[in-house]
Amino acid sequence: MKFGQPSTLPRWAQLTVLPALNLLAALLVTGFVTWMIGENPWECLQLLIHGAFGYGEGTGYTLFYTTSYIFAGLAVAPPSMPACSISAAKARPTWPAWA
Secondary structure: OOOOOOOOOOHHHHHHHHHHHHHHHHHHHHHHHHHHOOOOHHHHHHHHHHHHHOOHHHHHHHHHHHHHHHHHHHHHHHHHOHHHOEEOOOOEEOOHHHO
8 A cells, every 4th residue: 555545444443453553562662661671561551550540639630731732632633634624726714614
């Protein structure tokens, strides 16, 4: 498959399987690096999850510090969609909600 060609994967696989594989790959690489520096990867993962979600104050801090990243992603996502691009011929947005 060439770059820029439509994907042949089903939509459900794009939305579930690929993100799960990406997360698994990231955890494996991080675990390997952690193991290479002489620490226990399982213990590091447990500390990370407990620190972020293990108690009420940690969950509050996690939500507080990730809110700006979430809103930044939501602000960038709609304009990056192909249907929202400005048509050069008409010089107006092609998204029906803006028409």
